Amino acid sequence: ETGVTQTPRHLVMGMTNKKSLKCEQHLGHNAMYWYKQSAKKPLELMFVYSLEERVENNSVPSRFSPECPNSSHLFLHLHTLQPEDSALYLCASSQVPKDSGRHYNEQFFGPGTRLTVL
């Protein structure tokens, strides 16, 4: 596998289900991201893990719970979702330098998980 992979690619779940989305990056990066892409809306940044610490949590409802067990894996645990949570969930990764200096953030994206909540 190369790049950023996401599983499953499609998921249909009821509002009372619990499911998890998985992301794996094979690029040796040290930062990972979850985005939500809804129709006719800009990409919404949900969570950021950098150097294995959660550094951003953008007022996401608690029914979304991220987990980053190591720098290569990222999960999004879902429970008691609402129909308006139906969207494409994208994972991305990038390399954040640990030493000093300005840097730009080139993010590499996975193909996404298309989530439908019934």
Place this chain on the structure above:
Amino acid sequence: AQSVTQLDSQVPVFEEAPVELRCNYSSSVSVYLFWYVQYPNQGLQLLLKYLSGSTLVESINGFEAEFNKSQTSFHLRKPSVHISDTAEYFCAVSAPGTAGGTSYGKLTFGQGTILTVHP
């Protein structure tokens, strides 16, 4: 904070015609600029980026974008489009990150422009 405005939500063109996708941004600091492309049922792919130096940047598939600091724009152009260019295009800006993990250079995206190339 940064913001990005893509002025057209949809752009239909005929094959071999030129196209311009417009992007304006606002920021209180100097930024890096990106165009990403999303083909149907795929994630986003980086098309090109402006970091510094020449204000005109090019991609390998014939797209180019010009950074205009005075107009705070980063419009994407292609002189002759193909059917395969049909996709959604996102403009994004990033303030420079600094040392350590907490300042990772957050990307702010525009709402996207759907480019549809007709035969």
